[in-house]
Amino acid sequence: MTKTAFQEYIKPIVVLVVICLVVSALLALTNALTAPVIEKNAQEEARRIRQSVLPDSKDFEEIDCDTEALDIDSAYRETNGKGYVVTSSHVGYGGGEVTVTVGIDNDGKVVGISADVSSQTKGIGSRAGERSYLNKYMGISGTAEGVDTIATATRSSSAVRQSVTAALNAFNTIKGGN
Amino acid sequence: MKDKLKILLNGMFKENPVLILALGCCSVLAVSVSVSGGFGMGVALTFVLVCSNVVISLLRNIIPSKVRIPCYIVVIATFVTLVEMLMEAYLKSLYDSLGVFLSLIVVNCIVLGRAEMFASKHSVADSFFDGLGMGIGYTMVIVGMSAVRELFGSGTLLGFRIIPEGYQLGILTQAPGGFFLFGCAMAILVAAMAKRGKKFEPKMGCDGNCAACHSSCDDRKEAEAK
Numbered sequence: 001m002t003k004t005a006f007q008e009y010i011k012p013i014v015v016l017v018v019i020c021l022v023v024s025a026l027l028a029l030t031n032a033l034t035a036p037v038i039e040k041n042a043q044e045e046a047r048r049i050r051q052s053v054l055p056d057s058k059d060f061e062e063i064d065c066d067t068e069a070l071d072i073d074s075a076y077r078e079t080n081g082k083g084y085v086v087t088s089s090h091v092g093y094g095g096g097e098v099t100v101t102v103g104i105d106n107d108g109k110v111v112g113i114s115a116d117v118s119s120q121t122k123g124i125g126s127r128a129g130e131r132s133y134l135n136k137y138m139g140i141s142g143t144a145e146g147v148d149t150i151a152t153a154t155r156s157s158s159a160v161r162q163s164v165t166a167a168l169n170a171f172n173t174i175k176g177g178n
Numbered sequence: 179m180k181d182k183l184k185i186l187l188n189g190m191f192k193e194n195p196v197l198i199l200a201l202g203c204c205s206v207l208a209v210s211v212s213v214s215g216g217f218g219m220g221v222a223l224t225f226v227l228v229c230s231n232v233v234i235s236l237l238r239n240i241i242p243s244k245v246r247i248p249c250y251i252v253v254i255a256t257f258v259t260l261v262e263m264l265m266e267a268y269l270k271s272l273y274d275s276l277g278v279f280l281s282l283i284v285v286n287c288i289v290l291g292r293a294e295m296f297a298s299k300h301s302v303a304d305s306f307f308d309g310l311g312m313g314i315g316y317t318m319v320i321v322g323m324s325a326v327r328e329l330f331g332s333g334t335l336l337g338f339r340i341i342p343e344g345y346q347l348g349i350l351t352q353a354p355g356g357f358f359l360f361g362c363a364m365a366i367l368v369a370a371m372a373k374r375g376k377k378f379e380p381k382m383g384c385d386g387n388c389a390a391c392h393s394s395c396d397d398r399k400e401a402e403a404k
Contacts, residue, residue, distance in 0.1 A: 001335055007242070012242040012244045013245075014243040015240060015241060015242060015245065015249065016245045016248055016249060018254075019237075019241075019249055019252055019253070020252055023252060023253070026256065026260075027256060027259055027260070027263075030259075030264070031261050032262060034263040034264060034266070037267035037268070038263075038266050038267050041266075041267070041270055045270075094388050132328040142207040
């Protein structure tokens with residue numbers, strides 16, 4: 001039995017197209033169901049990090065500012081006036097971004113810091129996200145340029161330092177504008 | 179029912195995907211550093227394997243052989259994306275610990291291999307049990323390896339400290355330790371099977387397993403012509 005032109009050329013295309021259409025519809029449906037949950041989780045996580053870097057903080061309101069010019073991702077004010085939380089990302093080693101969230105009290109002092117270094121090399125660059133290093137930023141104000149980077153993890157720790165400096169600068173700008 | 183059980187056990191021991199067929203090794207080596215991560219990976223893979231086996235078996239008479247590989251990949255990728263979205267929404271910590279290896283199930287050779295070798299030629303029920311058996315086989319290996327690596331490499335088990343700090347074999351958590359253990363596990367399974375009188379014949383050459391072979395031979399041309 002010889003195959004007809006339909007079986008030879010048309011059928012494979014039709015079958016593949018139909019399969020693709022069906023699975024696209026299925027995935028669109030699942031995405032519609034899970035996207036709000038994922039979004040909510042991300043917001044919860046961000047709120048948890050903000051609370052962890054600013055002692056006794058509860059709720060936050062986002063500050064409307066020119067994040068691009070300030071070189072930050074976002075800035076929040078604690079609703080009861082406990083202080084500010086600024087998040088900033090800078091490129092570390094290998095093109096991966098290091099995201100740092102800094103809690104700043106009303107006097108402009110760093111009171112808490114958290115860093116996401118998951119994009120950096122485990123065991124080497126990731127040391128820039130460890131407590132023992134991050135604690136060096138506690139209590140500083142104005143600029144973070146005085147804090148040393150980690151030898152052998154220069155780029156990862158520089159990214160942290162840049163982010164803290166950007167956060168402190170942003171604080172001064174926002175505070176000055178008030 | 180007996181033949182179904184045989185298919186199930188086949189995937190767990192005689193044709194264990196990881197230790198005997200040596201498929202899907204990269205994810206086993208990479209994810210088997212913690213028991214919770216390894217178990218999560220095993221469950222995710224089993225789910226994808228069972229679902230894709232069933233769907234591919236259902237479609238086996240519809241899919242033209244010319245476009246079968248793209249069809250398989252689309253079906254497999256769909257289930258992986260489903261798992262990924264559901265896991266990110268409801269099991270965020272597991273999602274974070276699996277990282278890129280979750281998406282890489284799409285190109286895990288076990289899934290594609292079973293689609294090509296088994297599901298495309300057998301009934302839906304048989305394919306279901308094959309997927310389940312292979313998935314359990316994979317999960318057993320990855321959980322077993324994770325337990326050893328986590329206990330002796332990090333001194334913890336499921337996150338609880340068992341061995342005090344400072345008495346760990348750090349190399350076990352690294353890639354070379356994974357390879358050592360992988361070799362040992364293979365040897366143990368082969369030795370156990372030899373003891374039970376089952377001669378072990380490594381199927382490295384061609385045994386009609388075209389999915390694991392990249393060359394084109396007369397047999398293959400004949401099989402594709404059919």
